[in-house]
Amino acid sequence: MISKILFIRRDNIGDLVCTTPAIHAVRQAYPQAKIGILVNSYNAEAIRNNPDIDEIYIYEKAKHVPEKNKFSVWFNNTKILMKIRKEKYDVAIACGSYSPRLARYTYLTGAKLKIGYLPKNVEKSFFYNMPLKEPQKPMHEVERVFTLLLPLGINEKPDKMRVYPSSYEIERVNELLKKERFFGVIETPQNDRKIAFHISSRKPENRWTTEKFISLARLILKNHNANIMLLWSPGSENNPYHPGDDEKAELISKAVPEIIPCRTVRLGELIAALSFADLVVCLDGGAMHIAAALGKPIVTIWGSTDPERWRPWGVKNVLIQGINKKADDVDVEPVYEAIVRFVKEITQ
Template identity: 70%
Template sequence: MLNKILFIRRDNIGDLVCTTPAIHAVRKKYPHAKIGILVNTYNADVVKNNPDIDEIYIYEKAKHVPEKNKILVWMNNLRLLMKIRKDKYDVAIACGSYSPRLARYAYMTGATVRIGYIPKDIEKSTSYNMALQEPEQPMHEIERVFRLLLPLGIDEIPNKLKIFPSQSEIKRVKEFLKRKNKLLIAFHISSRKPENRWSAEKFINLAKLVLAHNNADIMLLWSPGSEKNPYHPGDDEKAEFIIKSLPQIIPYKTNHLRELIAALSVANVVVCLDGGAMHIAAALGKPIVTVWGSTEQQRWKPWGVKHIILQEQTKKAENITSDQVFEAVQTLLKEISS
């Protein structure tokens, strides 16, 4: 009987969203077990309010807080790992592709059974005492995480993504928008990878087309911060250019992830680039039109919702035209209205 099960997901927002079906499957299989999860300050809001999780352990990545003393950050993280060790987990599941740092975190939890992926050229792992070889066949990230549950006796098709917006944040968004009976289309204009980015000019052209042909409001969303920030580059400048060029658009600045989750939850359709916002929108059940660069569709496409991915052979998002995205939006609107 497993009494305590810990998930470890130390990477980006979308990766954590893609872990939620596995967490729910473990909750169904072991309804009385304590389920914990180790996440970071950057992605933690993804699992806030999730009823499948009993305890959330949040650590800091030193690169996310450059203003803090690195030694102090490391000491705080060590204390957090010591707390997890004291909680004596039966199983720790290291979610994601193999990395030495992820493996070390799993080992340091002190869990009796430690599950994680190892590369094909490694036969054994000192960190994982129940290691699985990285999958040979292409898989969606959700399926890759689910495969780690095989040692727990869970072998099924993953269900829906799960995310639970803050009701107080939803109320705040609705009060800000002051909308009537109109379609609301959210534009999220940010992406981490340069080849996945789409220019401000193309978003402006797309917005003009949508406003001319649809009875809709457009809400503008973006990653906060300056593009010049070397640690956490944002899109404040890009958003400001779009807002000045198109006063009809409704900007909603989200300084925290919980605010972005709430904003996306009130949209009818989401237009975005590849990234965490896309997976959040999928978890909220939103139809999605997404412009992609180099991302692998098999592994990262939106899960469980109507979607259209626009990606061409050069694997550069900027080569997709505003007309192409507009046509995809119209196609999706017809599909969801029929």
């Protein structure tokens, strides 16, 4: 009998959001089971308030907390693993492509059944007693994670992704947007459309220039009765540990005074801010997957990432990829045209 199931997701925000359909499917199939999840401090907010999860275990990656001593980080992570081992989970699921570190974490949970992917040419694993081969055919990350549920007898199609903004964060962002006169948060006029720009992406080849975001914002404001909220990864671009886009956001805000800057320091604030939008324009990254999990239509300016595996899941979306798999090769006009089509749909 399976009474305790643990998911392990060590990756970035988007990867974790892509795991939520599998978590929901397990909750539906095993309604009485305890479902836990091991995540890192960087992505944990993406699954806060998720009713499918009973317990969240949060460990730290040393690179995310450079101010801490590495020994202290390792010691605290060992305590987290010991807590998990005391729970005596029946199943541990290693979510994501094979990596030696992910396999070790799964093994150290002490779960009876340890499920995870193996590399193509490997037949057995010391760490997994229920290994699966990496899928050979192209699959979305949502589907790849879902395939790991086969040993649990779950074989249907994945449902939508899910994130749940907290009421506290919604109230805080609502007050900020009212203060900045982001029309439509209170008493939305019929023809007012709220468009969110998220201008950040982790990989350089997935980024769009400041000038193009400025041109796009001016086109929208000139031709449509819309409001634009500006979102970005907080911090300076010169921060070696957590580079952000504060400088880029400031340039856009000064060039387009009508745009509403919304600096979200915590991931929970970003989730709440995106929940206010009617349409999201973004680059490939965690914010895109959050927007999809919130059910928002999305226009994505795409770079080098594999779109078949990482495009928005389960929502209306337009993906515009650069000729040389660089986002900066995408012109403003096709992005604007895609926005116009969505605006017409929203208005009807």
